[in-house]
Amino acid sequence: MKAMSDDTQPAAVRARGIVKSFGTGDTQVTVLKGIDLDVYLGELLLLVGESGGGKTTLLSAIAGILDIDEGDIDVFGVPLSTLPAGKRTTFRGQTMGFIYQQFNLLPVLTAAENVAVPLLIQKAARPEALHRARIMLDRVGLGDRAEFLPKNLSGGQQQRVAIARALVNEPRLLICDEPTAALDGPNGQKIMELLREVGRSPDRCVIVVTHDSRIFHFGDRMANLTDGRIVGIERIKQEGTA
Numbered sequence: 001m002k003a004m005s006d007d008t009q010p011a012a013v014r015a016r017g018i019v020k021s022f023g024t025g026d027t028q029v030t031v032l033k034g035i036d037l038d039v040y041l042g043e044l045l046l047l048v049g050e051s052g053g054g055k056t057t058l059l060s061a062i063a064g065i066l067d068i069d070e071g072d073i074d075v076f077g078v079p080l081s082t083l084p085a086g087k088r089t090t091f092r093g094q095t096m097g098f099i100y101q102q103f104n105l106l107p108v109l110t111a112a113e114n115v116a117v118p119l120l121i122q123k124a125a126r127p128e129a130l131h132r133a134r135i136m137l138d139r140v141g142l143g144d145r146a147e148f149l150p151k152n153l154s155g156g157q158q159q160r161v162a163i164a165r166a167l168v169n170e171p172r173l174l175i176c177d178e179p180t181a182a183l184d185g186p187n188g189q190k191i192m193e194l195l196r197e198v199g200r201s202p203d204r205c206v207i208v209v210t211h212d213s214r215i216f217h218f219g220d221r222m223a224n225l226t227d228g229r230i231v232g233i234e235r236i237k238q239e240g241t242a
């Protein structure tokens, strides 16, 4: 049976009272003004909202990449703020995959090497890491581009390399910032099918920031981030359900 949000199930991600400002004095902007959010195992949560509204900031906070000013974030029961920086990085590497809005590929590495990076960080042997990276590239439709450098790939192909890199170590929490922004309709659908498959695993979950209404139906719930707050969370009606 599919694991889904109910009051009895602990959240995989539990954010409470998240406040984050940038800048100081007159130029200070409070981007997150008290965010409460739960993400449950077995779900794909969509996060939508106006440009500049703080979606990327929230994802970075959940990933423990960005320090917050106030609030608490637990990921799989671990309070991120209590972990020293080194342990947080290790925890992130073991449990999370992150697809950045800017793809952040390493320009001197081939597609396969880029995808293998998370495995190499986890101390996998290089041939095994590259083998798994090529399998993952194949799944995103880039089996024939494994030896290309990022500069010789199109924007959409680079995005798919970044997606393969985020998926390769089978993270329990997958965080995706506009994963289909550079993709055409069919490739966007294909990627969302992959992400939904991850989200449907009973011990994994996916957060997807998107502006792309063509992919909304892949989500289980949609949270709307406006003016620094989650102003609504709605369950998305799945095709074929009443």
Ligand SMILES: Nc1ncnc2c1ncn2[C@@H]1O[C@H](COP(=O)(O)OP(=O)(O)OP(=O)(O)O)[C@@H](O)[C@H]1O
Pocket: 022, 023, 029, 031, 049, 050, 051, 052, 053, 054, 055, 056, 057, 058, 101
């Ligand atoms: N490092 C930073 N220093 C100063 N301001 C920042 C920083 N990072 C983000 N901001 C500001 O925080 C606000 C929210 O940015 P964020 O990138 O989270 O928005 P977003 O919702 O992801 O927007 P988009 O949909 O355009 O990607 C913006 O006004 C931005 O200028």
Ligand SMILES: [Mg+2]
Pocket: 055, 056, 057, 101, 177
């Ligand atoms: Mg953003």
